[in-house]
Amino acid sequence: MSGAARKASMSDVADLAGVSAMTVSNVINRPEVVSEATREKVLAAMRELRYRNNLVARSLRLAQPRQIGYALPARNLVDNQYMDAFLHDLAAACQDADRNLTLITEQDTDALLKACEDLYFGQSAAGFVISNVRPDDPRPVGLRERGIPFVAYGRTAEAFATPWSWVEGDAARGIEAAVDHVAERGHRELALLGAVPHTVIGRLRELGYRDACTRLGLTGSLAKTRIVNCANDLATGVRAAAILLDSPSPPTALVCASDPLAAGAVIALQARGLAPGRDVAVTGFDDTPLTSFGTVGITSVRQASAAIAAELVRLVIEQPGSPEHLVVPGELVVRSSTDPDA
Helix, strand or coil, X not given: CCCCCCCCCHHHHHHHHCCCHHHHHHHHHCHHHCCXXXXXXXXXXXXXXXXXXXXXXXXXXXXXXXXXXXECCCCCCCCHHXXXXXXXXXXXXXXHCCCEEEEECCCCHHHHHHXXXXXXXXXXXXXXXXXXXXXXXXXXHHHHHCCCCEEEECCCCCHHHCCCCEEEECHHHHHHHHHXXXXXXXXXXXXXXXXXXXXXXXXXXHHHHHHHHXXXXXXXXXXXXXEXXXXXXXXXXXXXXXXXXXXXXXXXXXXXXXXXXXXXXHHHHHHCCCCECCCEEEEEECCCHHHHCCCCCCEEEECCHHHHHHHHHHHHHHCCCCCCEEEECCEEECCHHHCCCC
């Protein structure tokens, strides 16, 4: 057979190993039913013929399916930009680990758990990644009760006490970095837009803001009116920023828990003839494409999405005996929205 003519087939492997095509199929899909001697002959033939670039042999050494399931979060126009980027990073992390990513669309918890049961116990998936984890999320408990391997992108309210692994970006430290940054620019009157106490991430971002303001002695920035509980969309950002800017004692820096809120704040500033950066500083979170809209670049916290994805894939593959709880730091990307000379 000419290597340039076509790739080796299962029949070619069978002929070279002196076995049937069914035996080759069993080595690939049901290795436990094939004797060790026969299995080694087939694997040797696969290597010699470069069958599937030897991915099958690597899969057999790993002794688990090559699929990793990802439970797609519900459609959310606010979070989609970051989560879309994360999905690409997760697919790349799977590819780097010689795995394939399987997307699961069920949103109902029972339907999702049933889908995971079918894939895992049907030996089609080695484990699962779930994201957008809520404080009282039933999915981790349901998966663990069923003995299905998984890792969560985000913690529940139990946080470090959970008996399963999770990975997340450092939400608190990200907001702290934003507060430190605007304080270094001379701002003493700050406000936080997007404190959402009913979510774990929202609480962590508010905690980071409070801790940083307390550490820096910015007591006025901790007033009740300076910590705004609100949704994380652009229209809300416009309204919330307008209320703060039109107040008797407006803040000179708006620390936002999302890029849509920050973009809305920029719109509110420009509508009042104020310059983002020079007159009022604005920071966002997630470093999505919204940070580069129009003529204003928005300073934002960039999450280490690729690193988070790689850790999630590793934990699914390794399935450690003791749960790992990982908080991955991000970085503040500085743009004109916090530049006093802008």
